[in-house]
Structures are given as C-alpha cells and as structure tokens.
Amino acid sequence: MVRAGLTTDRVVAAAADLADTVGFDHITVAALARGFGVKDASLYGHVKSLADLRTRVAIRSGLDLGDRIADALAGRSGREALIAFAHAYRDFALAHPGRYAATQLELAPSAYDEHPALRRNLTCTYALLRGYGLAEPALTDAGRLLRSTFHGFVTLELAGGFRHERDVAATWTSALDALHIALTNWPKGHDS
Template sequence: MARAGLTSERVVAAAADLADTVGFENITIAALARGFGVKDASLYAHVRGLSDLSTRVAVLSGLDLADRISDALAGRAGRDALFAFAHAYRAFAREHPGRYAATQLELGPSALDDHPGLRRNLTGPYALLQGYGLTEPALTDAVRLLRSTFHGFVALELAGGFRHRRDVERSWAAALEALHVALSNWPEEADS
C-alpha cells in the first residue's frame, strides 16, 4: 500500500510543505503519513521520530534561507546589502511561514558540522555589517539588533499584529532606513 519512491528527502520536503500549511509546531507523523497514503510506521524507515523530523525540516529550511540571502547579497555592500538581506529574509518568512518557524529551532553543534552551509546564517550578518566598518563588540551588538528587528517585524506581521492603517510596506521601508542610519552612526562603547 506504500507509495513507491518514499525517501527521507521526500518525507522531509513534505513535512516542510506541511509546516507551511499547518504551522511548524503542528507537524505530526500521523498527518504526514496520511499525506503519503501510508501507515505511520512506514515513515519510521525514513525518520527516527518527530524530533528527528523537526530537526531535518529546520536544516532544510535553514539551508534554503541561507541560499536566498547569499544570492541576494552577491556583489552588494552597505545600504544595498542591508536592504537585500532584509528583503530576502522577509520574503522567505512570508512565503514559507512554517519553514521560517523551523529556522528558529536551536540546532546542536553536530547539525552545523553535518551541514556547514547552515553557518552562513550565522556568518552572513557579520559579513554584511563589516561593510559598515563595525568591529567587536559593536559587531555582535549590531547583529543582535538586525536579528531582533527582522524577526520581530516578521513575527508580528505573520501573526496579523499590524492593524494600524499605516501601510506595512512603508513601515518596513522606514525601519530599514532607520537601521541604515543607526549602523552608519554606531555609538562608541562607553568605558564602564
């Protein structure tokens, strides 16, 4: 009764699609098996369980996000790179909300060792911000500012949190301009 061609890759890809439909936190082995027209037990030949499946969806999603951002950043620096990064990040989250949620899953060091492409999600923002002439510790502070701004905006947007009549696109553009100004004029760290 199992469909021919069921592979680990197909199972993980289907789980990522399911995450975009029902939410990453709502993926179940049973729902995935129903989608393939097989019994739950058939999937255990391809994934060890829900935790393993979630990790694999997070890896797949993280690699996809890293590819999109890398493509967007190619040949860009400064403001242009900041905007390209931000637009690629937001577009991914809006197109794939379940996959985006999966990218927030904390992965262990072995996942980074097994999938070195995931490191681009960690190193990309640092490379982007070096174009602003930032060095440590300001560099890490600025990466945290970017991540919290982008994730916060996207999370609120996906949850329908922007109900004010002001156009969301104009708010996004204003936020990016404000980030560019802040990054261009980063304050010196005061001696404690």
C-alpha cells in the same frame, strides 16, 4: 521495510510543505503519513522520530534561508546590502511561515558540524555589518539588533499584529532606513 517511492528527502520536503500549511509546531508523523497515503510506521524508515523530522525540516529551512540571503547579498554592500538581506529574510518568512518558524529551532552543535552551510546566515550578517565598518563587539551587538528587528517584525506581521491603516511595506521601508542610519552611526566605546 521502506516503502517504494518514499525517500528521506521526499518525507522532509513534504513535512516542510505541511509546516507552511499547518504551522511548524503542528506537523505530525500521522498527518504526513496521511498525505503520502501510508501508515505512520512507513515513515519511520526515513526519520527516527517526530523530533528527528522537525530537526531535518529546521536544517533544510535554515539552509534555504541562508542560500537566499547569500544570493541577495552577492555584489552588494552598505545600504544596498542591508535592504537586499532584509527583503530576502522577510520574503522567505512571509512565503514560508512554517519553514521560517523551523529556522528558530535550537539545533545541536553536531548539526552545524554536519551542515557547515547552516552558519551562512551568521557569516552573511557579519559580512553585511563589516561593510558598515563594524568590528567586535559591535558586530555581535548590531547582529542582535538586526535579528531582533527582522524576527520581531515578521513574527508580528505573520500574526496579523499590524492593524493600523499605514501600509506595512511602508513601515518596513522606514525601519530599514532607520537601521541603516543606526549602523552608519554605530556608537563607539561600548566594549563592556
């Protein structure tokens, strides 16, 4: 029997909050149940398993990040779009480290069929890069550059990996300036 007051949405929202507190890899059904003051079994009316719970957190987080990036990009192009995209990405990761980690979970293709908005990050990335005049295969190559730069930066930042006295925000700004220059001057003729 499903406990009154608990819904799948409430369970997943609480799991996302817990992920931000203890880390995505450390969320458990037992910890979540304790937070609700119920037995573990009460949650299985809302999620099938721990893997199902983590997938649901990943989907919720991916949709949230995609919405934030899309909102940031609205009406912008070029350097302004790059900076807005980058800040939305970094701000989300720093404010919600567990949810950000969840966005890195590999989802089954059926998740994208069920939640087409999960593709928003990719479509926003391509829209940003088309603003720089890029087409395939440069779109894929530049998209990989952006993702690896943004992900690498925030992952190191979250882990306390920037110990130099230089302000991290200043380094972020410099990195975005360098990306803008790279995108503006993307090399031609690397089709293989």
